[in-house]
Amino acid sequence: MFFATVDLPTRGDADSVMNQEVNDNGNPVAGNYYIQSAYKDAKTPNIVTVVLGDYRSIDTLGEQIVVFTAGLILVLILSGHRKERKVSNREENS
Amino acid sequence: MMDYLVGHYAYFFTVLIMCLGLYGLMFKKNLVKKVIGLSILQVAVILFYVSLASKWGATVPVKWAEVPVTEVAAYLNPLPHTLMLTAIVVGVATQGVAFALMIAIWNRYKTLDEDDLLDRISEDTP
Amino acid sequence: MKTGSESPIIVLGARLLSPFIMLFGLYVIFHGHYSPGGGFQGGALLAASVLLMRVASGTQISSLMVKESLTTPLGVVGVLIYFGTGLLAFLMGGDFLDYGALPIPGLSPEYLRYTGILIIEIGVGLAVMMVMILLYDKMATGEEEVE
Known part of the structure; x- marks a missing residue:
C-alpha cells in the first residue's frame, strides 16, 4: 500500500x-x-x-433506504426471540 | 524528494490507520474489538478521500460572493465530500446492525469471544 | 433503564442543554443551503438532543419528547417524503427526482430546485433522527424475553 x-x-x-x-x-x-x-x-x-x-439524488435515496433498512433489521433481530425459543424447545423434547 | 514527502505524507498516515484497522479486524478475538477495527478501517477510507479533495489555497465548496465559480481552482472538489457524507451514515447503520447481532449472540451463548463461540455453537448442533 | 435518575444535577443539566441542541439541529438543517450542513448532520443533532434526555433521565420522562412506538412510523414518513417528492415530479411530467417539474406555482425552475432540495433534506433529517433513536431504544432494552 x-x-x-x-x-x-x-x-x-x-x-x-x-x-x-x-x-x-x-x-x-x-x-x-x-x-x-x-x-x-x-x-x-x-x-x-x-x-x-x-x-446525485437517487444515490441519496438509496442510501436513506439503507439506513432505514438497518433500523428495521435491528427491530427484527431484537424482537424475534419467541419463535427461536419454541423451535429449540421442540428440538430438545424430541 | 522533499516535494514528494510534502505532497504524500497524508497518504502514509491513512495507510497506517488502515493497517491498524485491518489488524484489529483480523487478529483480535473479541467481537466488539473486531467492530472497533472495522470502524477504524472506515475512518481511514474517509480520511483518504477527504485528503484527495484538497487543493492548496482553495476554500470550502460553498459559493462565496468574492470568488466567482468559474475559478475552479479556488474551490475544493465537492464530489469526495458528498460521497463521504453518505459513507459516514452507512457506517453508523452498519455498526448498529453489528451491535444488535452481538446482543443477540450474547443472549444465546453468553460469550463474545470467537473461539468460545465456535465451541459453544458446535456443542449445540449435534 | 425504566426508572428515572437519582441525581437532580444531571437531569437539570440535560434539561438545560437539550433544547439548545435541538435548536442547533434545526438550524443546521434549514441553513444547510448557505453554510456547511444538511439533513444527515441535522438529523444526528436532533437525535442527540433526544438521546441526551433518554440517557440522563430514563425512558419515562423522555418519551414525552418522542414516544418509543412513534420512531418507526416517523422514519417511514421521512423516507416517504423523499420518495413522494421524486414521484410527484415524475407524475407532473419531469424525470424522477427532477425538482424543476414540481407543481408549485410562481417559481422558476431554479427556485423549484431550491425548494425541492429543502423538502428532501427535511425528509432525510426526520428519517435519520428516528432511526438513531430506534437504534438506542432497541439496544437499551436488549432482546425481549418472551415466554
Whole structure:
C-alpha cells in the first residue's frame, strides 16, 4: 500500500488529473462541472448540498433506504426471540 | 524528494490507520474489538478521500460572493465530500446492525469471544 | 433503564442543554443551503438532543419528547417524503427526482430546485433522527424475553 501511494497525485495540487476541467477524452470532469454550474442550476450556494440533493439524488435515496433498512433489521433481530425459543424447545423434547 | 514527502505524507498516515484497522479486524478475538477495527478501517477510507479533495489555497465548496465559480481552482472538489457524507451514515447503520447481532449472540451463548463461540455453537448442533 | 435518575444535577443539566441542541439541529438543517450542513448532520443533532434526555433521565420522562412506538412510523414518513417528492415530479411530467417539474406555482425552475432540495433534506433529517433513536431504544432494552 505504501508503494501504491507513489502513483497518487500530489496532495493539494490544483492541476492534477482529478482537478482539471476537461479530461483526456474531452469530456468535462465531474467535480469542476459541479462547481461551475451548481449555483446556476439551483440557486443554492452550498455546492455539497446541491450535489447531494439534486445531481446525485437517487444515490441519496438509496442510501436513506439503507439506513432505514438497518433500523428495521435491528427491530427484527431484537424482537424475534419467541419463535427461536419454541423451535429449540421442540428440538430438545424430541 | 522533499516535494514528494510534502505532497504524500497524508497518504502514509491513512495507510497506517488502515493497517491498524485491518489488524484489529483480523487478529483480535473479541467481537466488539473486531467492530472497533472495522470502524477504524472506515475512518481511514474517509480520511483518504477527504485528503484527495484538497487543493492548496482553495476554500470550502460553498459559493462565496468574492470568488466567482468559474475559478475552479479556488474551490475544493465537492464530489469526495458528498460521497463521504453518505459513507459516514452507512457506517453508523452498519455498526448498529453489528451491535444488535452481538446482543443477540450474547443472549444465546453468553460469550463474545470467537473461539468460545465456535465451541459453544458446535456443542449445540449435534 | 425504566426508572428515572437519582441525581437532580444531571437531569437539570440535560434539561438545560437539550433544547439548545435541538435548536442547533434545526438550524443546521434549514441553513444547510448557505453554510456547511444538511439533513444527515441535522438529523444526528436532533437525535442527540433526544438521546441526551433518554440517557440522563430514563425512558419515562423522555418519551414525552418522542414516544418509543412513534420512531418507526416517523422514519417511514421521512423516507416517504423523499420518495413522494421524486414521484410527484415524475407524475407532473419531469424525470424522477427532477425538482424543476414540481407543481408549485410562481417559481422558476431554479427556485423549484431550491425548494425541492429543502423538502428532501427535511425528509432525510426526520428519517435519520428516528432511526438513531430506534437504534438506542432497541439496544437499551436488549432482546425481549418472551415466554
